[in-house]
Amino acid sequence: MREFIYYSRTAPTSGSYVTEDLQRSGRIDIAIHTVIATFFLSHKIRTDARLHLCFAGPPDPPKHLELKPVTEGKTGIDKIYLAKKDVSGVLKKMLYKYREGEKKEVFPGFWIEKKGFLEVAKGLTEQGRNLYILDPKGEDIRTVEIKENPVFILGDHKGLPLKELKRLKSYCTPVTIGPKVYFASQTIAIVNNELDRREADGRLSPSQSDLSLEDNTDDNISDAE
Ligand SMILES: C[S@@+](CC[C@H](N)C(=O)[O-])C[C@H]1O[C@@H](n2cnc3c(N)ncnc32)[C@H](O)[C@@H]1O
Numbered sequence: 001m002r003e004f005i006y007y008s009r010t011a012p013t014s015g016s017y018v019t020e021d022l023q024r025s026g027r028i029d030i031a032i033h034t035v036i037a038t039f040f041l042s043h044k045i046r047t048d049a050r051l052h053l054c055f056a057g058p059p060d061p062p063k064h065l066e067l068k069p070v071t072e073g074k075t076g077i078d079k080i081y082l083a084k085k086d087v088s089g090v091l092k093k094m095l096y097k098y099r100e101g102e103k104k105e106v107f108p109g110f111w112i113e114k115k116g117f118l119e120v121a122k123g124l125t126e127q128g129r130n131l132y133i134l135d136p137k138g139e140d141i142r143t144v145e146i147k148e149n150p151v152f153i154l155g156d157h158k159g160l161p162l163k164e165l166k167r168l169k170s171y172c173t174p175v176t177i178g179p180k181v182y183f184a185s186q187t188i189a190i191v192n193n194e195l196d197r198r199e200a201d202g203r204l205s206p207s208q209s210d211l212s213l214e215d216n217t218d219d220n221i222s223d224a225e
Pocket of ligand 1: 158180
């Protein structure tokens with residue numbers, strides 16, 4: 001399992017703050033693109049990825065939205081119909097359904113809770129996971145050692161805040177994807193590709209759930225390409 005943590009200092013922390021103008025809704029448009037880059041393949045939804053969206057914008061920060069979409073079973077009962085054109089609707093509903101004091105599963109494989117960014121990252125290291133910060137000044141992703149079940153952390157349009165970055169660098173490996181500064185979603189696409197290539201040539205073992213990739217079809221995706 002590969003995981004991504006996307007931190008946004010401005011993304012809204014209540015459903016009522018998500019308007020039709022997604023850019024003006026605390027740049028939630030970027031979070032939406034990260035969802036698409038994490039999970040959508042051509043005519044398939046990835047089953048080998050999990051995404052943590054850490055939102056720190058108004059009115060009630062922080063919020064941790066965890067996504068590991070269920071792809072098996074009946075749509076509407078066991079899983080939701082995930083469409084690229086309505087990721088905003090899914091995130092908005094998750095924010096609306098937040099309940100104080102619990103980690104609430106809003107849809108199968110979509111949870112929301114009140115938890116800060118550093119706490120999410122720390123929790124994953126405590127589970128023995130290896131964390132990598134996506135940072136233009138890091139080691140080259142083509143040559144760096146990537147351990148099994150890696151977790152990659154990335155920042156918003158302004159990057160990762162310096163204080164948090166300093167803390168993370170004490171237990172995460174900084175990794176660069178190349179000489180330019182890319183969108184957060186482009187960064188995820190490149191990391192996904194690098195991991196796919198390593199798995200394909202045996203340099204990284206595929207997670208068990210990846211083996212069922214062929215089973216999920218357009219039935220899960222309404223706007224497949
Ligand atoms: C749009 S970029 C942030 C731009 C911001 N102005 C900055 O300089 O940090 C969003 C995120 O993508 C990741 N990223 C972008 N380019 C990268 C690169 N070349 N290598 C590694 N990560 C990168 C970083 O995690 C960054 O925080």
